Amino acid sequence: MSWRILVWSGLGCLALFATIGGTWLFMLPDQPSRGTAPAISREESAAMLAALKPPKRKRPLIAIIGINDMSETTDYLMPYGILARADVADVLTLVTQPGPVTLYPALKVQPHATIAEFDATHPDGADYVIVPAMSRDDDAVALQWIRSQAGKGAIVIGVCVGATVVANTGLLDGKRATTHWYSVRDLQKHAAIRYAADRRLVVDQGVATTTGITASMPMALTLIETIAGRAKAEAVARDIGLVEWDARHRSDAFQFTRPFALTAIANTLAFWNREQLGIALTPGIDEVSLALIADAWARTYRARPLTFAATAEAQPSRGGLRILPDRIAADWPAKQTLPAAVALPPAQALDQTLRAIDSRYGPRTADFVAMQLEYPR
Template sequence: MATYGHIQFPPESAAAPSVLAPISVEEHTATINAMRPPKRQRPVVAVIGQNEGAEITDFVVPYGVLARSGLADVIPVAPRDGAIKLTPALSVAADASTAEFDRRFPDGADYVIVPKIEDSADPQVVTWIQEQSAKGAIIVGICAGTKTLSAAGLFAGRRATAHWYDIAKLREDNPSMTWVQDRRYVVDGNVVTTTGVSASIPISLALVEAIGGRARATELAAELGATNWDARHDSSAFYLDRTDFWVQLRNSARIWAHEELGVPVSDGIDEISLALVADVYSRTRQSIAVSLAKDLAPVTTRSGLRLLPDYAIDDADLDIVLDPIDDAAPLKALDIALNEIKAHYDRETAAFIALQIEYAWPQPHEAVISD
């Protein structure tokens, strides 16, 4: 059995993808009820990033979905004022430092969204999350944001999940943690955890349902292109195989073929679609997405996130400029981007990206959240 880091490929638990059993109404209702706002009728949501790096989809999608719902006050937060570098692409501005947030909301947030950050054990971020948890906030670890929750000591005796790549290490570090397989997101007390990057969409819709009810979540899901946001998932379908291992080595080695891709941005751009497209194009190991605006002034996205452009149009010298992101549902934009990557590079590269973000691809679009 070959290994890579903490991952076996194929893992012992790998099995042929199966037809997913639906989540019972009782289980879904109990999960949603456990995420009801703990303090305010109109909750305050802090999306915490590290200034040096926060995963773009983990950070932007919950921000965009919850802000777009109109049900909560959503605030991008970082240890320091200024820019938050998003990985693997783009940058945004924090609306508050952790100190400023604490002055504005001494009773703490209702929800704290924790994406994957560059240093998962950053003491400033970890301490702040511990303080927010002690004040009664619901802490939501998106994808590898679970590593920061682990560093904060929030997994002792809890049921949880995480990105497929991180499960083995998290279980090693937290022997009393119970890994819940075949669930896209798991709630235990005031701690919520999710599987890989693309789980940011269903958990965000689940939070909308918890805050504002089923009807509002259904309406918003239709805008995103999702028909279901319950927790069903096939954990056995995601693991590193030899083809994926070879693709990342091959693409990384093709230095002469690496490309810088411009993504046009302007005020009002859909930040959810932008995050998904920039993320997948920057995971090919052959390309990186950069934002391209008329000048370097901050661009305000549809839901109020302040994007910091990488290049002004007149100064850019890029390999490729992508078509402007249209008003298509974000999940449609994600599927289009993966298909374009398949055509421009190859199918193996697109499949490797889908594995990285734990996204079942290709498949009928309407089933994407059900998986």
């Protein structure tokens, strides 16, 4: 008799779970809101540029801080790669402890220095500190260092969910801010922070924040414009394949929808249908395109992108960053080798990658990835 009770109890729990899950899915919107992003006035744009002016040096020093175990791939690499192209500032990638940075959801790099080494070389601090999303937004060492840099006059920029890291330093208290659409509620848990909707980049009293992952592109271009002028920013924008980069954004266009949830569930549960996709790691590879491609494929929940090279030696990227191969191999099976989109301008590389994901896994997965990256299709 007892086993029958257990069986019926288990079936009842499953039925209850299915009912709750089905109700939750039914209540989700079928598609995100449609519409045009509100315009940004010239006065607002000018005020943003003025607020981001280099606080110390004519040629600014920019530090990108990460923790060793899983800092977000594109948040960490894209600002570096775009700013390095412009050559209007000295840009350094930093890490809290000695050793490489394992990025999430893909890639591994050897940063320029630890924060201790940076402090010893630059006791007066950076002009800008860029904070990516991290696997732990409460890392005590990272938080203290960010606070110390702000105390030395640095402008702190939280990219994507890096905004929650900055929020945990207390530097956003009493200020306006934004973040990735999925983490807005986490940001709003800080009662002293005022969430600013419909802005891709928000600057308030020495602290800036951005929306989702691809917002690193307009953020970096805005920094270039405020440091070196509009013409220089336009030249870099053409080089990376971006037409516009102002703060326009429609927040309602990115949200948790029924197709998004169903795709996440289906792709996660299909554990038997995973594949490892190879990306050839060669000297001079464009770190921005590489980051976008690897990030996008990893976010399908169907593929694990891996870099490979003939030796274990770190390969220098276009901007001089050392990227470590995931696998030592002379080649990769043709059907599992990703197209050489890394040779394209970053925006075009991402567009081509989303088309390839659409072809390989279907349009819902491509839309699922674009929504995570906050990239309009």
